[in-house]
Amino acid sequence: MPSPALARSLTDARLHVVTGKGGTGKTTVAAALALALAAQGRRVLLAEVEGRQGISQAFDVPPLGDDEVRLVTDPSGGELWGLSVDAKPALMEYLQTFYKLGRAGAALEKVGAIDFATTIAPGVRDVLLIGKVYEATGRTDGARRGQGRLVYDSVVLDAPPTGRVVRFLNVNHEVADIARVGPIRGQAESITRMLRDRSTLVHIVTLLEEMPVQESVDAIAELTAHRFGVGAVIVNLEREALLSAATRAALDDPALEERVRADLTAARVRASGPVVRGLLAEAEDHVERLLLEDEMRAEIRSQDVPVLHLPALPGGVDGGGLSVLAQALTEQGVR
Amino acid sequence: MSPTADRAMPAFDIDTLISDAHVGVVVCCGSGGVGKTTTAAALALRAAEAGRRVVVLTIDPARRLAQSLGLSELDNTPRPVQGIDAAAGGTLDAMMLDMKRTFDDVVEAHATPEKAAQILANPFYQAVSSSFAGTQEYMAMEKLGQLRAQAERTGQWDLIVVDTPPSRSALDFLDAPKRLGSFLDGRFIRLLSAPAKASGRAYLKVFSVGVNLATNTLGKILGGQMLTDVQTFVAALDTMFGGFRERADVTYALLKEDATAFVVVAAPERDALREAAYFVDRLGEERMPLAGLVVNRIQAVPAGALSAARALAAAEQLAEGSDQGSGGQAASATVELLRLHAALATTADRQRAQVSRFAAGHPGIPVVEVPAAATDIHDLQGLRSIGVALAG
Missing domain, CATH: 1.10.287 (Helix Hairpins)
Incomplete structure (x- = not known):
């Protein structure tokens, strides 16, 4: 059941920025989100900016390069495209577009200036990476930006982790310190306008564990303080409660062990001591985790941000797992 | 099936590593979110309680774990951890890396006071020292070098345990310092400051055309101010040139010594194990000593006899x-x-299949599996229980 807050914020969203603490599965979630949007008939671009080749691995295709590659064609007519944005070609493309630098481009490369600008110059790398995503988000089939039809209905960005995401998105501020005038400054300003308006949402992936939840809460505060729109907190790998309240209560009853032993014997399972006690230990451990998860879930709900839930799949995300997650997002109102 | 049952996967015995007096540095590496910091802290605590005099360098500990180690102060200096069992004669100091402060210290140690002040005030220096993607790795490496020098000088520690920064890739710890070092000592930055110094005479004329074209273009794109800042920074840093790369090289060499042991940390998931595999391969190429692989967060199944x-x-x-x-x-x-x-x-x-796949590709590498704790670890008792699991 989609929450009204989520439905409202998703209406105008075209760029979905997905972040999260390392290890929470943000690449998988970004892929599932992109797949969910494509399965609804949209043309979607899924972009990564850290050179991890997470997208090609999630979709089991050869490593992505500078060209956008079609990953999935959905029967609904939707399409999912993938792109791994690299700073160097992005800078070359940028120089070509704005300066028509044939020879100077080569000279820049030769003296190490391209390496300098793309790896060292603080903030410049981020401007280039986001710049490419900005270009793709606003790209049209007309002769100029703003003319014709948009090429992509939605763009999903697998962004840097929560610890770095605000610095990454806050390109204008980063660049303001080092480039006070000039075209890169102008570019940074257009990008910032887009990132702060209603068309961009930042989603935060978390697990129901202490550190990721703490980082998510911090990220919500930091993103909000910098006027970025927070879309949803996406709880990944959520455990299903497999024990009813009655069974949970029965765990305190010393007679349970004997009952389990009798039931196992009735089902012709060898009810050895280790197996019976092991089953009870597993149940106690499960209850303890569920309690911790409840606590963490309450902490997330107190943030006043829509929450989406993705189940832990016993078989993992290989094979059809990604589609199951995409389906779960669609069922929760992701449009 | 325990890891010892699999011939491709010998058991990684952390106690043998800890009790080997020859081992002076243990580096814990792995991709983000696999529990590196907890592993490093648990290993350090177990070593201290076994009688080693240990210092552990953590990078970004969880708040409550940091508190349990007494790391509420961020002063970039090791502090004794309270509450450890010192019966075996061991000690445990812990610290959290402050990368900007470490960088400042390097500058202050190698420049005259006036020059150091000039560098510290430079906007480009401030940007590089606080936000360049490789700075944290470089400074972790730098701090490791410092701790090692201090250990040799004072004899206060006989084991240094290092946690590595939460990089997208474990390889960054090895690569980023070189990148920063070669940038700071590199050709382009020298060209910016003094083109004539870097190029030979005959070459100069042709080359400087390229350089001028390059600097003019960069100036246009980035704005002239930035280049001016870089040039002032480089001029001020002139005395330290060579220093950066050299320091990175010295610490890098330390990592190749027999007295160093790498512990690669992973979670039983495809991505984390793939990163671990890259790292293990790289250690092999560089002939760096790998002690073993720790796989954290393995699902415990007490009633494992039942399928x-x-x-x-x-x-x-x-x-x-x-x-x-x-x-x-x-x-x-x-x-x-x-x-x-x-x-x-x-x-x-499924987790076991992932780990077996890793082991099949990397036969002979010792592996230890650590069961997932039901709740988060944030006290010494929790770290001790991880230590017990690490010992197999």
Whole structure:
């Protein structure tokens, strides 16, 4: 059941920025989100900016390069495209577009200036990476930006982790310190306008564990303080409660062990001591985790941000797992 | 099936590593979110309680874990950890890396006071020292070098345990310092400051055309101010040139010594194990000493003797029985326990398959599996229990 807050914020969203603490599965979630949007008939671009080749691995295709590659064609007519944005070609493309630098481009490369600008110059790398995503988000089939039809209905960005995401998105501020005038400054300003308006949402992936939840809460505060729109907190790998309240209560009853032993014997399972006690230990451990998860879930709900839930799949995300997650997002109102 | 049962996967015995007096540095590496910091802290605590005099350098500990180590102060200096069992004569100091402060210290140690002040005030220096993507790795490496020098000088520690920055890739710890070092000492930055110094005479004329074209273009794109800042920075840093790369090289060489042991940390997931595999391969190429692989967060299955399939079948049978009224309430609890067990066992099987795949590709590498704790670790007792699991 989609929450009204989520439905409202998703209406105008075209760029979905997905972040999260390392290890929470943000690449998988970004892929599932992109797949969910494509399965609804949209043309979607899924972009990564850290050179991890997470997208090609999630979709089991050869490593992505500078060209956008079609990953999935959905029967609904939707399409999912993938792109791994690299700073160097992005800078070359940028120089070509704005300066028509044939020879100077080569000279820049030769003296190490391209390496300098793309790896060292603080903030410049981020401007280039986001710049490419900005270009793709606003790209049209007309002769100029703003003319014709948009090429992509939605763009999903697998962004840097929560610890770095605000610095990454806050390109204008980063660049303001080092480039006070000039075209890169102008570019940074257009990008910032887009990132702060209603068309961009930042989603935060978390697990129901202490550190990721703490980082998510911090990220919500930091993103909000910098006027970025927070879309949803996406709880990944959520455990299903497999024990009813009655069974949970029965765990305190010393007679349970004997009952389990009798039931196992009735089902012709060898009810050895280790197996019976092991089953009870597993149940106690499960209850303890569920309690911790409840606590963490309450902490997330107190943030006043829509929450989406993705189940832990016993078989993992290989094979059809990604589609199951995409389906779960669609069922929760992701449009 | 325990890891020892698999011939491709010998057991990684952390106690042998800890008790080897020859080992002076343990580096814990792995991709973000796999529990590196907890592993490093647990290993350091276990070593200290076994009698080693240990210092642990953490990078970005969880708030409550940091508190349990007494790391509320961020002063970039090791502090004694309270509450450890010192019966075996060991000690434990802990610190959290402050990368900007470490960078400032390097500058202050190598420049005259006036020059240091000039560098520290430079906007470009401030940007590089606080936000360049490789700075944290470089400074972790730098701090490791400092701790090692201090240990040799004062004899206060005989084991340094290092946690590595939460990089996207574990390889960054090895590569980033070189990148920063070669940038700071590199050709382009020298060209910016003094083109004539860097190029030979005959070459100069042709080359400087390229350089001028390059600097003019960069100036246009980035704005002239930035280049001016870089040039002032480089001029001020002139005395330290060579220093940066050299320091990075010295620490890098330390990592190749026999007295260093790398512990690669992973979670039983495809991505984390792939990163671990890259790292293990790289250590092999560089002839760096790998002690073993720690796989954290393995699903524990206390009733492991019962297979998932058998548990599900039994659950079906009992459920049918209750529907017919013979089992009643009691059986429903057992049915739930069996279904829970089947889910846990399936997860554990998948994790084990992931780890086996790694082991098949990297035969002979010692592996230890650490079961997932039901709740987060944030005190010494929790770290001790991880230590016990690490010891197999």
